[in-house]
Amino acid sequence: MTHKKPEASNIVIFGGNGDLAWRKLIPAFFNLYINDFMPSKFAIYGIHHQALDEDEYRKHLLEGINTFSRSGKATKEEWKKFSQHVFFFQGDFTQEDTYTRLGKTLEANDKKWKERASRLFYYSVAPRFIEPISIALSSHGLASVEGKDRIVVEKPFGNDLASAKELNKLLTKHFKESQIYRIDHYLGKETVQNMMAFRFANYVFEPLWNNRFIDHIQISVAEQVSVSGRGGYYDQSGALRDMIQNHLMQIMCVVAMECPGKYEAEAIRDARVKVVQEIRSFKKKDVFKNVVRGQYTAGKINGVSQKGYRQEEKVAKDSTTETFVAARLYIDNERWQGVPFFLRTGKCLPKQSSVIVIQFRESPHKLFQKETVPNRLIISIQPEQEISLLFESKIPGVEMKLKPVEMDFTYKESYTEAVPEAYEALLLDVLEGDATLFMRADQVEAAWAKVMPILDAWKSTSDDLLSYKAGTWGPEKANELIQQQGFDWTFLPQPLQPAKPARKPRKAKAAVAG
Structure with a gap:
């Protein structure tokens, strides 16, 4: 606008x-x-x-x-x-x-x-x-x-569902809901905002945006930093509350939402809320099959020694707070039924990187002797702001040989305009009274309702809390979580590697109109 x-x-x-x-x-x-x-x-x-x-x-x-x-x-x-x-x-x-x-x-x-x-x-x-x-x-x-x-x-907008409801009750007692702007800076990032333009202004992609064509989706936010001086806050929060419940779920909403009836704040927020409400709720027995948590121990990041989480200032020596989470979620609606959404975040990882990966299904055409690589769309939020499409192409020559190649769009090369920081976009929206990129009370509470079964299951035991060395990509079980279905995690910045095709392709569902 x-x-x-x-x-x-x-x-x-x-x-x-x-x-x-x-x-x-x-x-x-x-x-x-x-x-x-x-x-x-x-x-x-x-x-x-x-x-x-x-x-x-x-x-x-x-x-x-x-x-x-x-x-x-x-x-x-x-x-x-x-x-x-x-x-x-x-x-x-x-x-x-x-x-x-x-x-x-x-x-x-x-x-x-x-x-x-x-x-x-x-x-x-x-x-x-x-x-x-x-x-x-x-x-x-x-x-x-x-x-x-x-x-x-x-944020934080509460530390569980009960406290979030109490906070919303307090705020709406003194102010109208239309006056309250709950800020999540990830929604202000340029690449996240561009997702709506990418999906709803380009008809070539939106008809493919469903379970007939998409195999799975990854949303990853890797942090190279440790908890550092935030140990007092972080030890009461953890990665699930600090990142999954808000940042990653908000990105998930933008990726998965239906097209709003019009470009206005309430219509867009309604569409985002509906996604959260349709995320499949966990039963206790399902938590440990679908969610992996870890805590970093001493290691090295880029050759620099990093102490373990329990040695950080203001962190309990026997802390069971997670600094890493990988989760497999499903959205139970016509468009996304059966498509796994893999969310992952952690501290003290090898690189600082935030990416969305749309992994398409294998081509049904078996025309070529070589096994083709499924198409993959990668939206990099940070540190680079770019969109890359991986597809098969013929290698020049007299023989029909194929090779996966990339088609890239980068902000740096495509625009002379400076990219504003997330807080610039959000603060300007507040000054103008535009609540499009801010969370409503019902969205906050719906997100908490989805993570509460995980938090409750974790209270019953800490046996599933795994360790990983600082400077690595988290517990090996997180890799197993996604590899069970033949996938691999993808992170940028790094050269794109062909993704493994699913070992057991899911039966295609009826396509949803774009």
Whole structure:
């Protein structure tokens, strides 16, 4: 969609001196500003409980921009203009005085700008602060205009189904659902957004997007990093909660959803929710057949020694928290019945890589003596942004010899336009009031409902928790999970290797109209 200039906006970041604001939020707002997407009238307030000189605060934010911004170091002129819109606001999230003073500040801007500006309240805080902030914003009437005032909530959205429902109940008690933007930055990534254009604007692919033509789908997010200083949080979360329940399931929704009736937020969100609701629920006995969990031990990544998970700071010495998960899921609807979706994620893996692999079925034509390789479509989300199609081609010469080759589309080679960071796209959508790329309460709860049987099964035993050395691709059982059906995991960046054909091809289902 075409972006228009957002209306005048007050932007309030609770946790404005935190790591997220420093690395992601302020650099994103800065890039929106220098590319002329920010409102003509706006102010950004970073709220922090400790006193801090405003010049020092701005200097700190500039360091973040110069270190993490995709556009590189800010010029003096750019920073001078942008920094005039950025302010430090000292305040305790739990004290009434904070909100009284904040309200006066926002009202003063409205008076100066001669209009009631929209208000964006970003919760870049620990989960325990969500309740006091929400209650205070509500009681002080700071987010009372439904069409203008928005609340942005970072994950985690609860740590199980019960707490997710409680969080949604809290938020909707104080704000309308249309005001609440639950942010999952993976939905803001350019390649993930491009999936809708790829599927629904190109008729050549959509008729093949079903169980008659597709053998299986892989969604993999590999992280080379360890838990590092996040051990305290991660040990209470784990890979299933931290990655599968939100990031990978959201990607799965975009891959598997039906075409919405129209391009608008609620129609698109309805289509994504339906996918989650139709994921086959696990019974306890099925969990250990379809889900593999692992925990990294000491090893080496690119020749650098990495300590084991249980030796990380703030991690229990007998922790059973998983740092790796591989799962086989099924969607029980007409389009996807019988097609396995393999989801995999882990920390301390050899490479940083996020890919979607669409593995097509074997060709029914046995015209050539050589066994042909099934077609495969790979959408690389990071580090490279590209789409590759693997297909058979004749090798030049007088003989009919075939070889699998690749057809590539890359953002780098195809576009001169810069690719925005995920937070840029998402924050601009919030400023414009577009909730398309954000999760609704029902989607959050549906996702939790699907992973709860796994969490409950894991509570009963830790015998299935496997170890893997840092710098490897996880437990061998994860390979067995996908190899049982004749498949192999695929990761980029690496040369494409022909995928193994399925040992026992499934019987084709009736095709679903694209």
